[in-house]
Amino acid sequence: MERIVFLDRGGISVPLRPPCFPHHWQEYPDTRPEQVVERLADATIAITDQVAITAEHLAELPNLRLIAVAATGVDHVDVDVCRHQGIAVTNVRNWSVSVPEHAFSLILALRRNLLAYHDVVQGGAWQRSEGYLVQVEPMPRSLSGAKLGIIGVGALGSAVAALGEAFGMEVLYAERKGAAEVRPDRTPFEEVLAQSDVLVLLCPLTEESRGMIGEAELKLMPRHAILVNCGRGGLLDEAALAKALEEGVIAGAGLDVLTQEPPRDGSPLLDLKQPNLIVTPHVAWISDRSLATLAEQVIGNVEGFVLGHPRNMVV
Known part of the structure; x- marks a missing residue:
């Protein structure tokens, strides 16, 4: 038995x-x-x-x-x-049908600057405003016409791509970092970083992928770009990302995973208290x-x- x-x-x-x-x-x-x-x-x-x-x-x-x-x-x-x-x-x-949904929840919240606008209402600024609205910088950015870079072209990557296309985004599938040849349906890794308005990490954590996004890779990204990681925390250098967010190297990040979970020893990202960073506690996969x-x-x-x-x- x-x-x-x-x-x-x-x-x-x-x-x-x-x-x-x-x-x-x-x-x-x-x-x-x-x-x-x-x-x-x-x-x-x-x-x-x-x-x-x-x-x-x-x-x-x-x-x-x-x-x-x-x-x-x-x-x-x-x-x-x-x-x-x-x-x-x-x-x-x-x-998991919910991981792509969660990824886009993070994308929309960051591109529309929802945390900052939520704080405007909670803090009473809208109620005290002389006009009918309160605008917060940076101005929200549309997804339509933006480029969506995906690292990790599996079932989840394909589902995220489908959602992106529904929003009118152009999808770029990244080739493996350091690959000698680029497959016909892929774009070189560094080009995806340089072109993407939104970059989503969905690949598994392997020796090849560990730490694939660090200071050098973040500096390749456009300053208005956002990064979303619903893959594994070890895919990126958390200290480098925290520094990039503080210095405006990229515009924002949404993370559902950290290198250490639970983060009992802390994380440079958890010390940041700003509306261009959203961290959720590894819950993207959860739905009924x-x-x-x-x-x-x-x-x-x-x-x-x-x-x-x-x-x-x-x-």
Whole structure:
């Protein structure tokens, strides 16, 4: 009988149907690093949303056959060790309709300067105004006719592109940074930075993509440009971005992710109190519909592995 342990069930706030094969199920709201080995000691299948499963953990888990990641990114699982030990790894794909919506929420809030206008009303400036409006600098910018650069051309990137086109934006798909050749449907990485009025990061965190946006890359962007990161926090240098926002190198940024989550040790970005920066606590993926799709995929991935028709395999 398969023994399934969900290490951090608390992050998936929708019902999960039971797998269609004999099994023993154990779940925990969350799991600390030092509890991983104890809780997976007898497990044949581990499910993890964001709890890391490292090489040190895997060395003490000889019964483990499958790690089903309840997310798209698998950077918190030591995939190389899993491959070496014959442990399968699956993830969920094309499941979140809310990430593109959240990205555009950030884009619209920044381009329309909504935080500043909200403060105008909350602070009473509109009520005291002699005219019928209060205009705040910088002037809001339309999306129609603007260029939307996308780094990370997967399902989410394509969905963001579709929304951008609906607003009348021109979409540029970035080629990989440092690529020797540029594919026909892509634009060189540096050109995308230089041309984009809005730049959206949606790629996974890998050794290749880690720190891809730093001081030099930010200086390539137009001064009126905004940057939105709904991918992974490690894609950009937070100190460099904070400096760029303070000095007006770019006009604004919207982030749903930070390098350290939760940011218990702080972040240069969290110290900024200005309307051209919006930070949300890694919630772009959350919606009722998205979570229901994710939950079904997780169980389907587990069933597929056990019943001999694996799907969404990473390893």
